Amino acid sequence: MSTSTDAGAASGARDVLLSGWGRTAPSRAELVEPGSREALAEALAGAGPRGVLARGLGRSYGDAAQNAGGRVVAMGGLAELREIDTGRGVVTVDAGMSIHDLTRELLPEGLFVPVSPGTAHVTVGGAIAADVHAKNHHRDGSFCDHVLAFELLTPSGDLVTVTPTDEPDLFAATAGGMGLTGVVLSATLRLLRVESAYMVVDRERAHDLDDVMGRMAERDHEYRYSVAWIDCLARRGSLGRSVLIRGDHAPAELLRNGRRDSALAPPGGVRLAAPPWTPPGLLRRSTVRVFNEVYYRAAPEHEVGRLEHLSSFFYPLDSVRNWNRIYGPSGFLQYQLVVPYGREDALRGALERLSGAGAPSFLAVLKRFGPQRGLMSFPIEGWTLALDVPAALPGLGALLDGLDELVAGAAGRVYLAKDSRLRPDMLAAMYPRLGEWRAVRERADPAGVMRSDLARRLDLT
Amino acid sequence: MRDAVGGVQSLLVLGGTSEIGLATARNLTRGRTRRIVLAARDPSAAEGAADELRGLGTEVEVVPFDARDFSSHAPLVDRVFEGPGDIDCALVAFGVLGDQEHLARDGIAAVDAVETNYVGAVSVCIPLAERMREQGHGVIVVLSSVAGERARKSNFVYGSSKAGLDAFAQGLGDRLHGSGVHVMVVRPGFVRTKMTAGLDDVPLSTGPDAVAEAIADGLRRNAHTVWVPTPLRFVMSALRHLPRPLFRRLNV
The missing domain is CATH 3.30.465.10 (Uridine Diphospho-n-acetylenolpyruvylglucosamine Reductase; domain 3)
Known part of the structure; x- marks a missing residue:
């Protein structure tokens, strides 16, 4: 491994291979773990020609928190x-x-x-x-x-x-x-x-895409939280069949006496862990199809007012440590798109293509976005769809390139925190305020010190 | 940068007039590749191919590269890496087959072939690996050959040079493990190119485009060894275990 040219700032630095949550396209960086603001400032000042980047818990799916050949600052030591x-x-x-x-x-x-x-x-x-x-x-x-x-x-x-x-x-x-x-x-x-750590949740099944979108458009505004889990292996007449889950924080009065005592109990820890190694090909279309079928069938036709702890409502996968390993050594990626209201045709087209390709994906997530300000923030008022796909799926690159065109053509975009493969020339079409963002960034970082693999791949900066 | 589905944005082809090298360049241009450096012994001979690749929407640079001018290799690699942006993938595609009858009798000619195929590749791969290691990522694709799997009397000079190259590339790959740099060894069988023109076709022979496709697929899968076509892996495994007297008699 190469050694740092700046021994002072990089004391305790070590070379590590970093990847995102999807475990694709790893790259090597010099990791510095500052325990103080002074050490962090030093790590920034001593960055070499390939720059520096802060990294949190590495949950971006792609290469957003990687900096090949440069320095990466782990932020875990500054967490008060x-x-x-x-x-x-x-x-x-x-x-x-x-x-x-x-x-x-x-x-x-x-x-x-x-x-x-x-x-x-x-x-x-x-x-x-x-x-x-x-x-x-x-x-x-x-x-x-x-x-x-x-x-x-x-x-x-x-x-x-x-x-x-x-x-x-x-x-x-x-x-x-x-x-x-x-x-x-x-x-x-x-x-x-x-008032409590519990949620009051309504669940209902929707039989196809029109059904779920109709229900969401009609009544999402009555709920603080809303999400639909779509079985993307369901095709033709069942395309878009899903379980719609909506709710809000439960007021204390809804809790029974026993629960009321622990009404504000914080979320628990990890209950399960994925095995450290999974054979490639575990996630076949057949196994995923069974999982999705069971998930759909197990959901109630319509259930109102169920109480649920917020950790299972918000973070259903957090109870399984390293669940990203189940996709095997070649990893996976998450594709998340948003298209504006009025372009439901593009959403349907995207879902049809994904379903037609038979990508063995666990449930896809469908949500509605409200208006959003900002230069590079992902949300725009419209529908967002996200799903995980194994990276080794043959033809995946071309399939997703086609979806990008569809999404950009509908004035939509994909989410950079999830991205690991977008074509760079699609970026300006998807993020029309890219130029303004670049101008502000340029003023904040004229020497181009802040770098990432994502920025290099997409020619962001 | 390399992406999650094996796409590479920039490519260095060492052996810039090699048919397999150019077929791979064309293939990758259909994916993410937008910048190509062709390193060729005779740059003017590579210009035609460069223009064709430019027509596909790629930025192409041609640089002179002589596999046997060892002292020029490190400066050349430095120059290529000082260009705009990273080199995501380097393809070591140069090599000579030579006339076996001539090579088997002429030591000077045999050394020339070995210098090109093996020594030249070692000489350029070392600085290449160093620059990629500094860069923190990259893939080196080394064109080996099934001929290196077991030297046959019909082309043992070539075979031995590829055996050396194959062993070198495997060791280099293992040494680079954890550095972000990946080495992929490609072992094609008989490929119909100008290098093999005039030789008899053999079973499981293939063309440059098939090798290019196998390389693109190997990049997608992050493979460390790629056989072209795939069944050769099993054929060669069988041949490798044949007793010497029997192997000697085989007309391969």
């Missing part, structure tokens, strides 16, 4: 809860703290993270970099819509307090900016007040 104001419902937290750890601190106070993605194992910094969304985007917007301020260490070493009003450009470019404007050190978040 700085200040919690229960009266105002505001918390200030280090960027390296995970949503999981933060939730454990907040719930006993009757507070909750207002935008909670599909896994709690993401850092606050990562949530800002990808401007993550949750099942409540149609109502509450993205993560950064609830960020009141953050501290940004710029590549030139300045510590800037960024708020939507004081530094609107830098705020907008950092929200969804994939870590390329600098390193977020801490963030102040506006929280949601909850």
